[in-house]
Amino acid sequence: MLEGRHVVLGVTGGIAAYKSAALASKLIQAGAEVKVVMTAHAEKFITPLTFQALTRDVVYDDTFAEKEPEKVAHIDVADWADLILIAPATADILAEAATGHARDMLTTILLAARCPVYVAPAMNVNMYEHPAVKSNMHTLENRGVRFIEPGAGYLACGWIGRGRMAEPEDITAFLSAEYDRDQSVFSGKKVLVTAGPTHEYSDPARVFTNPSSGKMGFAAAAEAASRGADVTLVAGPVQLETPPGVERINVTTAEEMYETVTRLYPVMDAVCKAAAVSDYRPVTVSPDKTKKQDGTFTIEMERTKDILAELGRQKTNQVLIGFAAESSNLEDYARSKLEKKNLDIVVGNLIGSDHAGFQSDTNEMMILQGGGEPQKLPLLTKTEAAVRIFDAVEPFLKRDES
Known part of the structure; x- marks a missing residue:
């Protein structure tokens, strides 16, 4: 997918510069046109003649x-580029780029470029974990720079840890996947x-909830x-890490989720409501912990708002x-939920077995759409299930674009 793409390869002064020669070759084999920009320190490790050849x-x-x-x-080089790739990127070039310096050809091109x-x-590894380096990386990420994470292993300095430049074939595959993503209907x-x-409290120490782990929603x-x-x-x-490139908003109760989702809904193109929202909550919440007592104890419950039904009522082109x-x-x-709540797709999720449903890493599902036969899926990991779900969403987005 890099065929005909103009790639500016920036090579900086680290021992991993030797890998950049193989990387230039891999990019060209993938169909890209490559121009190389070297810093003075890079030339201490590898010669310009290598890249020229x-x-x-x-x-x-x-x-x-x-x-x-x-x-x-x-x-001219900045305007020519479809993308700029700095590999290897040393701590010094990250600092130069983060602070907007133009000390040499590479940093000057970076300031003039408007491409990814x-x-x-x-x-x-200690340099990579240094707060100054992390701060510079965070600054660059906020400006839209995309990082290709280094690998962990034996480093040239003798240390073992994260900091080894990604392999040339992995970088080439990463760029190809990024180009695919940019051309996607989801882009x-x-x-x-x-x-x-969700958690619905009856007092500060007691909560009504369910066993949902959040794994399916996070995979989606x-x-x-x-x-x-x-x-x-x-x-x-839930105690899960936020997926890369995803903005996360944490909520606790069904009411908080309702308010957040309905506020965001009008500007959305698609909504995948994988949360297991509590159907009921206590009518009253005691400010103090309820003490144990003899006999039975009754808590009066009331219905929470039906988020999905409300989204179905408000739906325009989502x-x-x-x-x-x-x-x-x-x-x-x-099928009943699909029709009653004005859904485009419903994912039927079988729960109650050891290998599917809440807490598990796999799901046994079927995907239904209006007027069609159910697509029954084999046992899949939740990551694989997410792929099938968004494969089903894709035709709806294409329809909206036509």
């Missing part, structure tokens, strides 16, 4: 070497995903983001995906 093009290493009078070289920038860090679409349980959010969507994840109380978690008669209950 691999790319059949001049190597840029001097901001003031204007070999073509009709062009300003750093502007990718960075493959390579340094000692730029706003997708809202809900995940996890990760999958939508991997396809290029702008994903917002509204998560109940693609609405709901879940039906059932222990029996799965297809009947799922």
Whole structure:
């Protein structure tokens, strides 16, 4: 998918610069056109002649070497680029880029460029974990720079840990996948995903909830983001890491989830409501812990708001995906929910067995759409299930674009 793409490869002064020669070769084999820009320190490790031979093009290493009078070289290269890749990226180049310096050809090009920038860090593990380096990376990420994470292992300095530049074939595959994502029908679409349980307190020490782990919703959010969507994840109380590229909003109660989701809903292109929201909550919440007493104890419950039904009522052109978690008669209950709540897709989720449903890493599901036969899926991991769900969503987004 890199065929015909213009790639500027920035090589900086680290021992991993030797890998950059193989990387330039891999990019060219993938169909890209490559121009190499080297820092002075990079030339201490590998010569410009190596890259000139691999790319059949001049190597840029001097901001003031204007070999073509009709062009300003750093502007011309920046305008030519479809993407800039810095590999290896040392701690020094991250600091230079984060602070906006233009000390050499590479940093000057970075300031002039308007294309995507990718960075493959390579340094000692202690340098990589240093707060200053982390701060610079965070600054660059906030500006849209995308990082290709280093690997862990034996480093040239003798330390063992994270900091080894990603392998050339992995970087090439990463860029190809990014290009695929940018061309996806999901690219730029706003997708809202809900995940996890809600907690409904009766007093400060007691709560009504369910066993939802949030794994399915988090897998769905990760999958939508991997396809290029702008994903917002509204998560109940779970201990899961936020997927890369996903904005997370934490909530606790059904009412908080209702308020958050309905507020965000009007600007969304699709909603995947995987959260297991409590159907009931205590009518009154005691400010103090209720003490133990003899005999039975009754708590009066009331219905929470039906978030999915409300989204179905408000729906304009959003693609609405709901879940039906059932222990029996799965297809009947799922089809009923599809119709009653004005859904586009319902995912029937069989619960009650050791290998499917709450807390498990796998799901046994069926996907239903209006007027169609159910798509019964084999036992899948929740990550694999998320792929199938968004495969089903894709035609709806294409329909809306046509």
